[in-house]
Amino acid sequence: MGSKLMTAEQSTFMIDLHQVGMMLRQATSRSLCLLDEFGKGTLTEDGIGLLGGTINHFVACDDPPKVLVCTHLTELLDESCLPKSEKVRFYTMSVLRPENNSTDTEDLVFLYRLVPGHALLSYGLHCAMLAGVPEEVIKRAAYVLDAVQNCKHVERLSHENISAQDQLYKDAVEKMLSFDELKGDINLFFQDLLCSKS
Structure with a gap:
């Protein structure tokens, strides 16, 4: 999934759709189906719907294939998008956070260990810091993120x-x-x- 063919006359998202369509048509109980960030190449709502529909298709199978899904679409945790099923299990990568639940991203340690559960935070700002994104960009992103999460108005920069x-x-x-x-x-x-x- 997610092949980045520069010479293809289709978008990456369209290529992903073709691959998932083929997967849905040809998967058997002996198949291993991998969905890596499927749905991220379009509007969030469309991506949630497509990925949720794909997972629900496999859940509804009498003898489904093994399916591994990697996604940042946390909206799928809502039962209206993905009803609970004994066939679905959630895992996440563990992160060591400070004991005081500080939001300081410098105090995070990624443990690279798969554990049962699901991530509630993406740690995108921490990843941006590790990738060398300039500090003023990270500060602005943190401000916008806080404003959006708290339903506040995002003030325009006044440089x-x-x-x-x-x-x-x-x-x-x-x-x-x-x-x-x-x-x-x-x-x-x-x-x-x-x-x-x-």
């Missing part, structure tokens, strides 16, 4: 560079709106527009 760029865009739009396409000289218009941006 001088952004304000200056916004003003350039506004000026360009005003010039475009005031340009007379019947009487105006398009060459002079673009020269003026490009000179004002530099």
Whole structure:
């Protein structure tokens, strides 16, 4: 799953759909079916529906194949998406968190051990830090994440560079709106527009 063929004339998501479709049609009780992040290449709601439907298809089989699913779509934990079944078991990778339940991502230790249960957090900010994402990006991401989780308004960044760029865009739009396409000289218009941006 998830082959990244650059020469293919289909999107990665369409290739994934073809592979899963073939899996659903040809799997037997002796098959091992692997679904790795299936549904992540489209809208979240569509991905949840497609992955949930795929899992439900296998659960409904009298003699299903072995199926291993890896996903970050935690919405599938809701019984309305994936009804409880003795055929379905959840596992996660264990993480050592500080005893005080601190949210400081620097205190996390990934243990790389598969254990029963499911992850409630993705630790995406910690992974971003480990990957070398600049600190200001991680701080902004943490702010946005906190605001979204607490149903708060996300405040816009107010850097001088952004304000200056916004003003350039506004000026360009005003010039475009005031340009007379019947009487105006398009060459002079673009020269003026490009000179004002530099």
